[in-house]
Amino acid sequence: MQFEDIPMGYQSPVTSSHSIFSPRDRFQYSRTDSRANLLNTPSTVWRSPRTPPPYSGVISSPRKWWHWRPTWFMYLSFLFGVACAIGHHVFYASLNGKPAVDQLAMLRYGTVISFAAKAGLVAAVVIAFKQRIWVTVRSKFLSLAVLDSLFAAAEDASALLNIEIYKQAKIAMLLAAFVWLTPILIILTSNTLTMELALSIENTTCSGIRTLNFTKDELEEWRNPTKSDNLYGLSMSIWNTTASDITSPDWFDYYTSPSNPLIRVATNAAFMGQAVSKSGINIDICSSGWNCTYTINFTAPAYKCSELASGVGSEVKTLENQKPPDGFSTKLLVPEGDYSYYAYASGGEYSTQQMKDTNPGGIPTMEPPFPEALGAFRTEPVIWIGYSVKTNPNEVAPLNRSMPGWSDAFIPKVIGCEHYETDYTVMFNLTSGQQVTKVTERKFQRRIIDTTWIQGTDANDGTNDNTTARPKSNYIYPRNVRQYRRVAAFHAIGSQLRGFLNGTMNSAQLNNPIGNTKADQTKLLNPRNDYFAFPTLADLVQELYEDMILSLFSNRQFLSVVWAAKSDVMSGTGAGDESTKYPCVRSRLENRYNYHSRDLWIVYSIAIFLAAAGVGSGTLAILENEGVLRSTRFSSIVAATRGPALEKLGWVGEDRGNLPRDIKNLKVGYGIVHRMSGLEVLQEDTQYPERRVWDGGDVHYGFGLEGDVQQRNEGS
Structure with missing residues (x-):
């Protein structure tokens, strides 16, 4: 799912650069410079009062509630997982007490339903996890090693070995832990249907x-x-x-x-x-x-x-x-x-x-x-x-x-x-x-x-x-x-x-x-x-x-x-x-068949509760991003890292497969990135004297070193 690169329908006439920041990010940043000649638009912050560029933005009509929104996928995935859990219960309850005919097939069916429930809950939590990633990097400067582990935590088990990540991104790591622990869901719920010798009596x-x-x-x-x-x-x-x-x-x-x-x-x-x-x-x-x-x-x-x-x-x-x-x-x-x-x-x-x-x-x-x-x-x-x-x-x-x-x-x-x-x-x-x-x-x-x-x-x-x-x-x-x-x-x-x-x-x-x-x-x-x-x-x-x-x-x-x-x-x-x-x-x-419904619902209740907490955390993250659903796709990462903001780092070490250790320890964050350009410093901007404008005149959002990036400090 792509980022909302050009929020609220505005487009710069100078460049078509994309932004990872939400409209609120931009709007809040523009408000920090009360002396700048700002347009009443959340898209671009202009520093030069001499030649404000014209805008010809087209404001799109707000979408109705029944139109598809990317955020719905998180909730639909969660509801799908809950529905599969209920279906798992109904299926096993229908077998309870009946002769154990074709036992292997019935257990396989139960495993498939359990896997589907796990997939639905994990999909919802993974989306929430990605939203927490962006909330974290917008509010904190993290070392490259931590960023590597943070972005890979849900899919690379070795990323979980980085101790620092637990200090900097607690909520995100709790969501990642849920993703890694959910296979237990399949094991425990499958064992709730057993075969036992029972005395069958019929008149x-x-x-x-x-x-x-x-x-x-x-x-x-x-x-x-x-x-x-x-x-x-x-x-x-x-x-x-x-x-x-x-x-x-x-x-x-x-x-x-x-x-x-x-x-x-x-x-x-x-x-x-x-x-x-x-x-x-x-x-x-x-x-x-x-x-x-x-x-x-x-x-x-x-x-x-x-x-x-x-x-x-x-x-x-x-x-x-x-x-x-x-x-x-x-x-x-x-x-x-x-x-x-x-x-x-x-x-x-x-x-x-x-x-x-x-x-x-x-x-x-x-x-x-x-x-x-x-x-x-x-x-x-x-x-x-x-x-x-x-x-x-x-x-x-x-x-x-x-x-x-x-x-x-x-x-x-x-x-x-x-x-x-x-x-x-x-x-x-x-x-x-x-x-x-x-x-x-x-x-x-x-x-x-x-x-x-x-x-x-x-x-x-x-x-x-x-x-x-x-x-x-x-x-x-x-x-x-x-x-x-x-x-x-x-x-x-x-x-x-x-x-x-x-x-x-x-x-x-x-x-x-x-x-x-x-x-x-x-x-x-x-x-x-x-x-x-x-x-x-x-x-x-x-x-x-x-x-x-x-x-x-x-x-x-x-x-x-x-x-x-x-x-x-x-x-x-x-x-x-x-x-x-x-x-x-x-x-x-x-x-x-002997169905242990209590055991199944203990497992599912814990999983659903944790998934619901994860979805709630993801919802708060989306709200902090003004309803924009962010992803970690290649195109999104490219959009967040393009430009010369990080080119001054020596990315290649002796082992071209790994970053040098001193590079890994540098603090990197996500926000408004500035570049020294030879243009004059805006003397009226006393709050951020180190800030420089881009040659194109618009503000760029992406990853940069600490001191080169302006962030929103609202926690992780």
Whole structure:
């Protein structure tokens, strides 16, 4: 941007020399010589009263406010920088909390905006800096070395090493320091957008969720099995029949044993100590990369356990109407007895062989009519468990009863568990391919078979189980097909639990316990504590049974595994679709943008405040220059230094690339420059007797040595 070389529209008829001084400079200078014959013009000061030159100046009309003014660029640059800072905030705020997709691109965009903000603020301050330069050189004489550093301070870092410049041009150097420090703005603001691991949670639906519905076992006809995904549905039970002709009036099917798929699933659950899940269940239900939770409700069997005795010599209570087995008491358990674990879970068990005689084809040879109670479910075995816990489990117990402290080292306990039909509410949590289940609610509805087992009474019903139960009216008979099949399914599942619980653990010698039970393969007995049962055995028995039931989901061929959204449809092994979507909560850890708005605005606020102060300083400098925007372009420097005012200096030293040191230390200033010319001295000018006029008759403004230049002394 060029200087206003010929202010206010006036032009000298003698020369066309340019001036760097503003109209006010010239006007003020003309006022200092009150005895001179001055024209009423701010352009030229005439010293000779003899031949005042004529002027033919043309006064231009003042520009309207909407016309472009060079000074506006400083303010527009500042406003552009502020707008970019606001845009930076808006951009980062729009990304905050969203998944960090294309992170590199977003950071680059933010850096570009930050750079634009920095460029706008720096451009405004650079303009202000240049104005302060001219205010300084108009009011102070500075050495050439200081002038070199001052004019180069905003673009040459080595110029900042001149200590004297900080003493002579404090404000200008503060503005230059701002220019050099603003790259920090880009670094600090770019770091306000980070990527952090965050838990993304969404309430949605999942299409692969299943539940249990044992009605499917009630309705299944094993002679014509249900197929899904070209695979046969699996029952919980294996069946036998009284005749090959299903039209015979004496025909009916009756329960034989648990099915092999059920045995396999229950065994896996017992050994693993948790519910078994299907491989890849996370992807099937939650989709790839997601975890999910969901809650289902279903009706299934459960064992309800209660504590019946605790302590040496305590009497075992009855369980509902069930009396404990004969001879079952705490006397069997240490410290009085030899057992740390004693379980009786087969009283009243269903016989696997209802008819003794069969032909080679496996068909019963007993002639009809068949006994009324053939295949009937009379009772569900009650689980009776006696176990001992150590009084001080963290201390070493006596190894046998011959050692001191044996009688006080153990507490015998007895629990009893009955089989109930139960309403479950279960929460499934599928995380990182692992399934965690939690029964959040368990409502016991009714006993599977509401009878009481009568010990010591023989049954004459044609079966070999010799089980007697009352009342007989509550027996479940095979001809009551749906109820019978449902009870058969529950009985088959319960038999798997009872098979693991039954038996004993002889701990007469703690260092050599002898097990006669599968319970030591489950989570019920603690191998770190000499295979003593955990104190919370009653809860653990219920949990173990629930693990077996929930493990049914690992084999989707089971008839009773159905869609949670369509509980009347067997799910099979296939994936779900829109019709099987069921509420779930999906979650995953993902990189999300985290915008630190406070940090960004701290940085921008400081930068904007300093830039605003710089713009204010530049505004004052422009006002001191009567609204003229000055620059440091080549043409402007040439206009300020032309003429012979500095020619008397020896500019060339031994090293032609650098000024001699004595030249660098000379004081130079900017103002009205005078030259000794041979013309007379204006005797009437007593204020500036050293002043001489130029040959052309006009006053010249430029750089000159101290004593050759008249300045305005208004500070820096």
